[in-house]
Amino acid sequence: MQSTVTAIIEDLSGVIFGKKQQIKLALTCLFSEGHLLIEDLPGMGKTTLSHALAAVLGLSYQRIQFTSDLLPADILGTNIFNSNEHTFTFHKGPIFSQVVLADEINRAGPKTQSALLEAMEEQQVTVDGKKYSLPASFFVIATQNPLYQSGTYPLPESQLDRFLMRISLGFPPKEAEKRLILNMQKRDYSMLPKRINEQQLAEIQTAISHITISSPVIDYIIELVNYTRNSNAFAASLSPRASMALAKAAKSWAYIDGRDFVMPEDVQAVFASVCQHRLGLHNESGEAQVNDILKAVLVPV
Amino acid sequence: MNIIKNEKVINFSLCFIYACLIIFFIAHLPIVFISVLTILCVWNFYITTTNKSKPNAWLANILAGAALGLMIYSVGMSDTVILFVAMLLLSSIFKLLQAKTKKHYHIITTLTFFSLSAVYLFNQSIVTTLVVSGLYILNFAVLGLLESKHNLKVTSKQSGKLLLLALPLAIFLLLFLPKMPAFWQLPGPKLAKTGLSEQVDPFDIAKLSNSDELVFRATFNKQSPSSPYYWRAIVHDEFNGNAWLTSDFLKYNNLHAQELNADYETKVEYSVIAEPATQKWLYGLSFSTSNTDGVQGNALGLLRKKKYQAKNLQYNVSSVALNQTPLSPRKTKQYTLLTSKNNSKTLTLSENLKQQTKSDREFYNALLQYFVDKKFTYTLTPSPMSGDDTIDQFIFDNQRGFCGHYASAAAYIFRSAGIPARVVSGYLGGELNQSNNTLTVRQYDAHAWVEVYLESEGWQIFDATAVVAPERLNGSLSQNEELNDEFKSNLDFGLVSLSNFAAINWLRLELENLDYQWASWVLGFDDEKQSDFLKSIFGSKNIWLVPLIVLLTAGFCFIGYFVYLNWPKQGSAKLAPMVKEYYQIVSWAEKQKLNISENLTPSQQLQYFAVHLPQVAQSINEFSKLFNQVRYEKKPFTKERKTHAKDLIKLIKTSKQRKL
Numbered sequence: 022m023q024s025t026v027t028a029i030i031e032d033l034s035g036v037i038f039g040k041k042q043q044i045k046l047a048l049t050c051l052f053s054e055g056h057l058l059i060e061d062l063p064g065m066g067k068t069t070l071s072h073a074l075a076a077v078l079g080l081s082y083q084r085i086q087f088t089s090d091l092l093p094a095d096i097l098g099t100n101i102f103n104s105n106e107h108t109f110t111f112h113k114g115p116i117f118s119q120v121v122l123a124d125e126i127n128r129a130g131p132k133t134q135s136a137l138l139e140a141m142e143e144q145q146v147t148v149d150g151k152k153y154s155l156p157a158s159f160f161v162i163a164t165q166n167p168l169y170q171s172g173t174y175p176l177p178e179s180q181l182d183r184f185l186m187r188i189s190l191g192f193p194p195k196e197a198e199k200r201l202i203l204n205m206q207k208r209d210y211s212m213l214p215k216r217i218n219e220q221q222l223a224e225i226q227t228a229i230s231h232i233t234i235s236s237p238v239i240d241y242i243i244e245l246v247n248y249t250r251n252s253n254a255f256a257a258s259l260s261p262r263a264s265m266a267l268a269k270a271a272k273s274w275a276y277i278d279g280r281d282f283v284m285p286e287d288v289q290a291v292f293a294s295v296c297q298h299r300l301g302l303h304n305e306s307g308e309a310q311v312n313d314i315l316k317a318v319l320v321p322v
Numbered sequence: 323m324n325i326i327k328n329e330k331v332i333n334f335s336l337c338f339i340y341a342c343l344i345i346f347f348i349a350h351l352p353i354v355f356i357s358v359l360t361i362l363c364v365w366n367f368y369i370t371t372t373n374k375s376k377p378n379a380w381l382a383n384i385l386a387g388a389a390l391g392l393m394i395y396s397v398g399m400s401d402t403v404i405l406f407v408a409m410l411l412l413s414s415i416f417k418l419l420q421a422k423t424k425k426h427y428h429i430i431t432t433l434t435f436f437s438l439s440a441v442y443l444f445n446q447s448i449v450t451t452l453v454v455s456g457l458y459i460l461n462f463a464v465l466g467l468l469e470s471k472h473n474l475k476v477t478s479k480q481s482g483k484l485l486l487l488a489l490p491l492a493i494f495l496l497l498f499l500p501k502m503p504a505f506w507q508l509p510g511p512k513l514a515k516t517g518l519s520e521q522v523d524p525f526d527i528a529k530l531s532n533s534d535e536l537v538f539r540a541t542f543n544k545q546s547p548s549s550p551y552y553w554r555a556i557v558h559d560e561f562n563g564n565a566w567l568t569s570d571f572l573k574y575n576n577l578h579a580q581e582l583n584a585d586y587e588t589k590v591e592y593s594v595i596a597e598p599a600t601q602k603w604l605y606g607l608s609f610s611t612s613n614t615d616g617v618q619g620n621a622l623g624l625l626r627k628k629k630y631q632a633k634n635l636q637y638n639v640s641s642v643a644l645n646q647t648p649l650s651p652r653k654t655k656q657y658t659l660l661t662s663k664n665n666s667k668t669l670t671l672s673e674n675l676k677q678q679t680k681s682d683r684e685f686y687n688a689l690l691q692y693f694v695d696k697k698f699t700y701t702l703t704p705s706p707m708s709g710d711d712t713i714d715q716f717i718f719d720n721q722r723g724f725c726g727h728y729a730s731a732a733a734y735i736f737r738s739a740g741i742p743a744r745v746v747s748g749y750l751g752g753e754l755n756q757s758n759n760t761l762t763v764r765q766y767d768a769h770a771w772v773e774v775y776l777e778s779e780g781w782q783i784f785d786a787t788a789v790v791a792p793e794r795l796n797g798s799l800s801q802n803e804e805l806n807d808e809f810k811s812n813l814d815f816g817l818v819s820l821s822n823f824a825a826i827n828w829l830r831l832e833l834e835n836l837d838y839q840w841a842s843w844v845l846g847f848d849d850e851k852q853s854d855f856l857k858s859i860f861g862s863k864n865i866w867l868v869p870l871i872v873l874l875t876a877g878f879c880f881i882g883y884f885v886y887l888n889w890p891k892q893g894s895a896k897l898a899p900m901v902k903e904y905y906q907i908v909s910w911a912e913k914q915k916l917n918i919s920e921n922l923t924p925s926q927q928l929q930y931f932a933v934h935l936p937q938v939a940q941s942i943n944e945f946s947k948l949f950n951q952v953r954y955e956k957k958p959f960t961k962e963r964k965t966h967a968k969d970l971i972k973l974i975k976t977s978k979q980r981k982l
Binding site for chain 1: 898901904905920921922923924925926950953954955956
């Protein structure tokens with residue numbers, strides 16, 4: 022299974038040049054059964070990454086382009102009256118898919134946003150008092166533009182918390198950009214090989230849940246979390262959900278690294294992605310602040 | 323099959339141990355057998371250096387059979403101790419030649435402990451003890467190497483520590499454990515070289531080989547008497563035509579020494595430490611008696627051991643002048659008996675001297691004068707003589723010889739003149755160390771002289787050597803300048819042969835002094851000394867305290883150790899497993915002036931060390947892996963992992979030293 026994971030990373034690196042770290046983080050998130058928020062300026066490859074992810078993982082895939090006039094029903098689906106049978110039949114919205122790409126999520130209004138986030142949290146959709154379950158592996162990859170852009174509705178902190186990770190791609194290195202320009206023809210994601218199926222994904226997820234996390238590492242996570250709680254530097258502090266997310270993401274990171282136990286390094290690797298958005302930090306300034314936390318909290322030996 | 327990491331080092335070390343053992347046994351095993359062992363040792367060394375394959379089982383078995391045959395042929399079956407030692411050495415070296423697995427090496431190291439201990443059967447001097455202890459440490463180190471991944475230096479240090487730890491225990495046992503007699507005894511090994519023998523037969527000897535082996539040391543209680551020192555050991559009273567023998571009468575009829583009413587002004591008291599020897603005779607000046615258990619004196623004033631004993635023997639002696647009571651007619655007959663009258667010229671000479679002189683004393687002086695006038699010379703390389711008239715040949719043809727010649731001839735002349743005479747073997751002189759009033763006597767001090775009974779004077783020493791080579795009388799042969807060159811030319815190369823250099827002479831005397839202390843305090847610490855020692859501590863009435871003290875001390879040691887093991891340790895006990903070890907490495911790295919950054923995770927920190935100290939990178943990476951296993955992988959901190967971690971730390975610490 023390990024070789025598959027490496028192959029997936031290789032495949033994705035062939036689409037997003039020079040962003041291996043971000044690719045690994047995105048995979049970590051999906052393996053941890055968490056939802057991913059990709060935040061960056063337009064044109065940085067957010068959509069490309071999510072497309073490629075869905076394609077490689079071989080999951081059913083829907084893309085929803087969020088706009089300011091998008092309504093909850095447009096995502097979830099609606100009951101439509103069947104005039105022949107005189108009944109309402111439920112027409113599933115695009116959310117009934119394994120991978121949902123919510124493009125530019127912050128361009129939709131709060132109502133629509135919360136509909137999506139609710140579905141993410143509950144793994145089900147309620148329409149007119151009736152519940153509809155979502156597929157077993159259900160991922161939302163949301164992309165968002167930085168908040169200061171016009172025509173955006175920032176996601177509330179409580180809802181940001183629903184995303185396991187927030188990553189940003191950043192500008193590509195010069196070499197990567199050169200390659201990018203050279204291969205400028207339209208990319209076909211369907212050409213990417215399907216590396217795993219649903220069952221294999223489930224296996225990976227089970228394996229990750231069995232990865233050993235020892236008490237020194239847990240102590241480290243708690244130290245980190247407590248640091249944000251006792252510090253005045255942050256708008257919000259990390260919740261227990263955050264510490265659980267941290268542990269889970271660290272496990273997945275260890276798995277991708279080919280280990281069956283978690284080391285403090287894994288926690289450090291995923292810490293920024295898992296915690297930045299939960300601390301209410303902005304992307305640019307946030308990175309430095311998160312690194313400050315890692316520097317301030319000593320790794321227990 | 324276990325693959326041994328340090329096989330080459332292990333093999334070399336064992337090979338070295340056996341090479342040393344071969345050197346130790348050179349004097350005690352036949353030279354043919356020694357060369358077989360040497361060849362095997364060199365062969366083993368060669369195939370180990372060149373990584374050649376070891377001989378296969380067939381070849382080795384055939385060779386072993388052949389070597390065994392050769393061993394039985396050359397060593398012989400008569401002396402079982404030597405035979406057993408030879409077998410032990412042969413089998414161990416053959417095993418070493420074939421050793422492939424860990425198990426083989428385990429067997430060899432075990433055998434090596436026995437082989438090393440066998441050295442003590444022959445020699446117990448302090449130098450031997452030190453060398454053998456060193457080899458013991460090496461053998462323990464090899465044992466350690468078999469079980470760990472250390473280098474030889476680390477394991478040697480460990481085994482050295484181990485032996486040092488055992489030292490207090492050894493001292494305690496030496497001082498307090500009751501000295502029990504051996505349950506069973508092997509006949510002691512027969513020593514090949516000795517200066518004395520049961521018979522004095524000098525005439526067929528072409529070259530007297532000098533041995534600088536120690537015979538005994540004597541310490542005078544007060545002022546040492548003036549030289550010459552004639553140390554008597556054996557009296558030969560029977561002449562068989564060529565050689566002087568000890569008659570059965572003297573050999574077995576050991577009358578106890580009667581209390582002498584001799585003048586006590588000449589009385590000298592001293593103690594002697596005799597080196598192990600298979601013969602029973604001991605050494606004393608003139609008429610000696612001893613009050614030491616295990617030593618008996620006889621009517622001739624000679625001392626003997628009561629039992630054969632192959633270890634050092636210390637005994638006290640008091641000596642007075644020789645017996646001056648008149649001889650009984652039977653004794654006179656015994657001491658003037660000559661069974662053969664072959665040496666006709668000598669008989670004539672004796673006749674002439676007898677006629678020229680009036681008294682025994684005059685005869686005595688005339689004979690001395692005769693040796694001077696005829697320009698007899700002393701030599702260690704006489705020409706061999708044979709036939710029935712060897713004394714004639716010596717007196718009239720050769721006129722060159724060593725003590726045995728002069729003693730034999732003189733005693734013959736005395737007897738033929740009707741004057742009671744006997745040949746005495748023993749040692750003359752010795753090397754006096756003024757600082758501790760100790761006289762060291764070696765095999766090359768061996769001497770033979772005549773005791774002659776002069777009418778109205780009693781037994782007197784007649785030593786023709788005294789007039790032929792007067793220098794021989796005082797001091798040791800090694801201190802005799804005239805004979806020195808000749809003496810050294812046929813002495814094995816040793817410290818004695820270098821005594822011209824003051825520093826080496828000083829070193830030699832110091833070593834001898836040390837060896838004397840060793841012999842008197844450690845080897846000579848017998849049950850008598852032990853009880854004296856214990857009495858001096860506890861007083862003679864409270865001797866029952868000794869077992870109590872021993873038991874209590876042992877008990878306290880065990881309880882102390884138990885408490886120490888279970889004592890709640892402060893600080894370190896709170897640390898989780900491997901953390902202490904990790905900090906050890908960090909503090910070591912700090913000493914190597916590496917940056918310790920608190921922000922790094924342990925693995926990153928170790929990685930940093932590995933990058934900056936490439937010579938220990940491998941060990942550090944291994945440690946890092948172990949750390950992760952225990953710390954993060956929740957693998958149990960087993961004893962195996964613990965020792966592995968400790969090993970790695972040691973390796974890391976020592977490798978830096980090696981680089982320096």
